[in-house]
Amino acid sequence: MKTLLPLLVNLFLSSFIFSENISINGAKLSVEIAESDIERAAGLMNRDYLSENSGMLFIWSDISRKCMWMKDTKIPLSVAYLDQNFLIREIKRLEPFSTSSVCSNSESIKYALEVNQGWFKKNRIKVFHKIIFYN
Secondary structure: OOOOOHHHHHHHOOOOEEEEEEEEOOOEEEEEEEOOHHHHHHOOOOOOOOOOOOEEEEEEEEOOOEEEEEOOOOOOOEEEEEEEEEEEEEEEOOOOOOOOEEEOOOOOOOEEEEEEOOOHHHHOOOOOEEEEEOO
């Protein structure tokens, strides 16, 4: 039952998380939105797979230095920290199961975008590229 509980919690939470389509430097991505404390805490934990052009956009109400970690996250990820204008300020690697915090250098962060490790490089996405939302 202990191993089934995290899976059931994620399935329950995922039914409340909505997704958006975004574009960055011409690359399209479908992102789940994590804006509540519970959604941000669960993040991409306990998932076995993240499809190639998918990710999770974390949204905070405040602007500050942000930190991410990979506790119970199996998938190698990259994170982009974004400012209030949806401009990428930093891109960093996240390693599976790491409990070390990976923090932004900037204190002007409002969003974080997690994708499969290497997705930003493959799509030539760099600092100061902007997220554009579309239908």
